[in-house]
Amino acid sequence: MSLLHSCKIDKIETYSGEDYIYFAHKGQELMEYSFSFHPGKESDTIPLVVKLVGTIVNHDRKIGLYVDTDSTSATQSDFVLPSNVVLRAGHHTDTIELVLNKSEKLLEQKFNINLKIADSPDLLCGPLTNIYLNVLFSDMLSRPGWWDAGIVNNFLGEYSDAKYRFFIEATGVADLTGMSESEKRAYALIFRDFLRKGRDEGRVFVDEQGNPITVPEGLFN
DSSP states (O other), rough: OOOOOOOOSSSSOOOOOOOEOOOOOOTTTTEEGGGGGGGGOOOEEEEEEEEEEEEESSSSSEEEHHHHHGGSSSOGEEEEOOOOEEEOOOOOEEEEEEEOOOOOOGGTTOOOEEEEOOOOSSEOOGGGGSSEEEEEEEEEOOTTTSSSSHIIIIIIOOOHHHHHHHHHHHHHHOTTOOHHHHHHHHHHHHHHHHHHHHHHHTOOOOOOTBBOOOOOGGGGG
């Protein structure tokens, strides 16, 4: 459904006695999700935080929420939104549960869902900087900043997307930023043992070019 409604106001300078709802996440700040960081999941629920400017009441109030199909590349099978989106009774802050579905096409391309809040009979929308939210999702990886020369030389060896996927599967960790040398070494050892055990069980670990995935064994002596 395209966005057919719009806000009745251009901005909210001060609270005027009416009740407004908006995304806690600012519209210019892209929200990104990758199934690559969550191995084994075929779908996942993303909480979209909304906040109230106004009076807390003892009954649910409808939130006007729409998918702007003109600026959305995802299809209806890619995600699920609640059929009735509300700010629950007694809440100043609440969440809308966006369910993302994993598919093969996400391995090769990122898709987006552009959501917009509009006026409803219960709540006005605003401010304009927080009435839209763009969610970008995929099953793709890219080399993280923490996989630097120190990681290459001392712990994990050369980067590849396939190696990163297996590392996340082995350790349950996708980010080594800020970790100590001993913590990095511990995760590298877990990954080394994961590769050894997997190969003993007949698994094949190769990168995008078909080369065997390894870690620098001699660095752990």
